[in-house]
Amino acid sequence: MKTGATIWNNIKEKLLQMRSTKLFLIYLSNLVSLQLANVRDGGVTMKNKGLPAVWWRCARDVYHMMRVFLLLYLILCLLGITIESITPWIMTRVFELAQESLETGRGWDRLWGGIGGLCFVMSVPIVLQCISALMTAHIELKSHMLFGQRLFLKTKKLPQEAFEDSRTYDAYQIAEKCSTGNQLWTMASLGFDILERGIIMISAIAVMGTFSPWLVLIALGSVVPNLLVGVRSRKLEYRLYHKQIGKERTAEYLWGLFCKKEPVKEMRTLGFTSYLKERWVDSRDEMLREQKCLQDKIFIRVNAAHCIRNLFYGINIALSIWLMLKGMISISQLAGCIAAFSTLQGAALNLTGSMEDIVYCGKSVSDYYRYLELPEEQDGGREYPEFKGDIDMEGVTYAYPNMQENALTGVDLQVQKGEHVVIVGENGSGKTTLTKLLTGCLKPKDGMVLYDGTDIAGMRRNSLLRHISMVSQNFVRYNFTLRENIGISDVERMSDDAAVSRAIRLADLDEVKRIVGGLDGKLGREFGGSELSGGQWQKVAIARCIFRLSDIVILDEPTSALDPLIEYDILSRFMEMMKDKTAVIISHRVGICRMADKIVVMKEGRVAEIGRHEELLQKNGEYSRIWRAQARWTVEG
Template sequence: MNTVKKKDTFFQVITRIIPMQFQAAPFNCILENILAVMHGLSFSLTVVATQHLFDTISKASASEAGFSDCMASLFLLTGATFGQQLLNGIHNFHGTGILFPKSSGKLTVLLHRKLKDIDPAQFENTDFLDDLNKAREGIQAIPLCCMILFLCVSFYGVYFLSIGTYLFTLKPMLLITLLLAFIPAILAQTINIRVFTRLEEQSAPLRREHEYYQKAICDREYFKETRILGAFSFFNQLFTDTLELLNSKIWRAERKIALLQLVLNITTFAGMGTSAYLLFTATMNGEITVGMFAAVFAALGQIFDIMNEIVSKHIGSMNRDIGKINNFLHLLDMPDRTGSLSTPDFTKGVAAYGISYTYPGRENPAVKNVSLNLAEGETIAIVGENGAGKSTLVRLLTGIYRPLEGRVIIGGLDTAKIAPSSLYKGISGVFQKYQRYKMTLEENVAISDSLAKAGLDQAESALREAGFEKGSIRMEDMLSPEFGGIDLSGGQWQRIAIARGLYRVNDFIVLDEPTSAIDPIEETRIYKQFQRLAEGKCALVVTHRLGSAKLADRVVVLEAGEIVDMGTHEELLSRPGKYADMWAAQAQWYEREEK
């Protein structure tokens, strides 16, 4: 992307994701904090109950308390312990089993909505694809980070406030020693933030590479070619090399963190030893009771474990995730492709005025200084060799891309000023790289927003118009062996893609080389049917088989992104030029077709 990335500080990130988390699951966030407060108090109550039990037993040994007093203290400790474990189970279940998946789902929806409004041209940008990979990692990181913050404030905060007050009343120095023991560890974690943020920046491109190589090895879409051509070893080596490089970067970061962790452990051990010594001397000097000593000594291990868990596990986890979260927020901050709302009037046709377009990261324009008018009821064929810019021109003329120079007017609307949702109204298309949706036959055809207006009958009609022979295939059949359904041939899938385009209610329809898996004779039949269906509409046909171009009112010849000729099929053949040369090269196909 051409934007400069702004790295928010830790506290800036926190102030952004907490409201985001509450918006995703408000009730569950409140409940999570209530459970955390009760859970934290239950730990402190257990310490107090332990002191009370040991003091009661000590008094009983001195005949100052009876058996019933000891049993009451025991029941109090049992109840406090049971309540603590019950709250622990409920708290953990709610956090990991309810709040986390609910928040992750809502954040995924938020990301998808954002991607819907981002300029489609960004998906041709390598930097953007890396950022998208990082942002998807952030979806999991945000709820985890927020849950840790809830823990630190509502659970650990309440626990340390209550237990700290208790320790301070016993011996102030005891509390101070505990706090001093963890200051170096907290400082060490600030270094971790930088380490893991840098690691995430370096890892995302490698992670995207190795995920692609893994797909090339294992995915159903690739396995036939990789096995037949013996390409498994090639992709496996690429996968292994990329994974080793990724792991080496992770190893270097983890090694640095491990050294800091060693410092933390030494500091923690020293602090725990000092606290135990202070506790022992206070008991020997009669400053605290035996019950207090037993309760606090038993709790010391728990206190240090919790403090170590906060610093090493939770703060460390947030440090690892802060870079991912930053990338998620950065993607949300990207400018949307916006514009005013309107409705195109296709009686005004489609026009391009001196448009040019260059893909991100490339020097040569894919389309250069093209001007073209498409009138209502006119069909224009766009032809040219591979790489001539045909598909790019179609994306510009349909408003998917905005030209870097010049203007495109669709139905009287300037694509630079109108919202995409308005531009796409009334446009349908069938593209060269069509999708094979793992859904039913009916769903594969009826995915457009005209579903509510049409339905099953219209879907079957579109299939007939596309020349799809159903045979024993039913509309409700799943078209995916992976989901227990059936598979189709390439030609059948191509006809479904054509039916999908015909199904959508439209006034402007595009066929961008959708018939590569169909023989020339059948292709001509489909294009003739398309010509009939396109009557009265604006229509674009992109084809590499010039026999189909004969059906268009005009033919546009592209070369290196520029229009080098234009006219009817007969006009272009009557004069020397690119079209006549291409026709001569393909003539033998059509001679056979006519026989």
């Protein structure tokens, strides 16, 4: 019997006799060394990083999050490697014992002991697989939660401008699917799986190497086509997935319209259900056609690789039989050789599948980490203690991402403490953009926004926002309780019934409170609560703004869904309550302007006029035109 060192020397000599193989091994060694050099302690960035660097970062994150489970999983892997590595050797020994017993008539007890040991060794992997499956299910659940939480925290830190760019939504969807699909854990576990399959292959190769190095070369040649085709196919699949992500978001959006109350009601009333269905079908079919085209190409290549593998398998069996006929190996060694080759084929196929998956997962995980490396909102270092003076905008210009024209150009505006300012203008004149700049949600392209003479770019944004309360144009309808819907603007005071009830009274929500059954009654039908009208939901949003104790209040179209009489009543009370606070109100209705200390008229992204109601009417400018148009509409109506 040859020793392990002798076997390896025989294999090595045959390999190094081939110049092309030698050059390939040198190239592979340099490539692996280069990729491993990309891995830096303390973290790696995903730009231009190879698969080893991505796997290292992923495995390290999994280890930090789930040390105990990962260590137990590795122990199971090591047991599996040990068992499957010694199986070909035990099988060969059992065949030798069987031949010896048949020839001599002795040693039957050893043969039966060997068969029992072989049965035990072959049953252990089944038990290990069951245990591993249970552990994997738990690990996947935990990794889904932890990596999803990291994604949420990252999204929270992105600047507002990022959400004005569709590419951010594409990147988020890719990262989210990576997280929800447990591809990070899959990526980490595949690395261990490849190591396990590699060791099993080496064990099988060592068995075959005792018979002939040519068996090893033929065995390796049988799996190379599958490996190359599989890896290439997975790269093409992910490239297509990346290309289709925008189309997929469009299809999901169209499908989502059929699952929401408001769109369904409108499409039934106006009769455009078929049109939306056709758009969804067209979008879906376009993606399916591209996927089918790729899968057809992959199918042909994969089957060609399988044919080559089966051909090599037949050649290896024929070579083994030839060696037996020449007297170079015995019948028992022939059986061991075929068993080792079968083990090698199985391990190689599993290794090929793992390599395919790790290439696909590697690209997905790389995109996940690339999302985590997106630039975060740069927070200033200074705390903003208290609003004392005024707000100034000096030459503020802003343009949304991927837009040629400016949304605001050279805006100069001053809002003094305690002043009530109403901003009016046509749709698209820049009113909402102006409020986003006032609150620091957007950063000016040029110019500055100053609070008490200090540029807010140098302030910590959270310290500034503590002094601001807001009702946005597209306010959120939370399917929570009435208390939560209002108190969420100041969570620490949510349990204060008196404060919540005061906000309800000021926003004219007493009837809603009665309908839903008190402060803890649920809103929205989605979870069995009471549905509100659009105007009632808007009152809830106003109550949420009132509840928050702040020095500055910003209202963006706060009463657009309210009846004019109710609007006047609520805004009158609101203005009275806000008499000691600074308020900036955006409105498309100019009736509220009578109550304002200052009116700012926006037109085409610029400040067209500033003044009080009577003053601006006398100027006979843009404000006067808007006032007369709305007055004429009211009279004619």
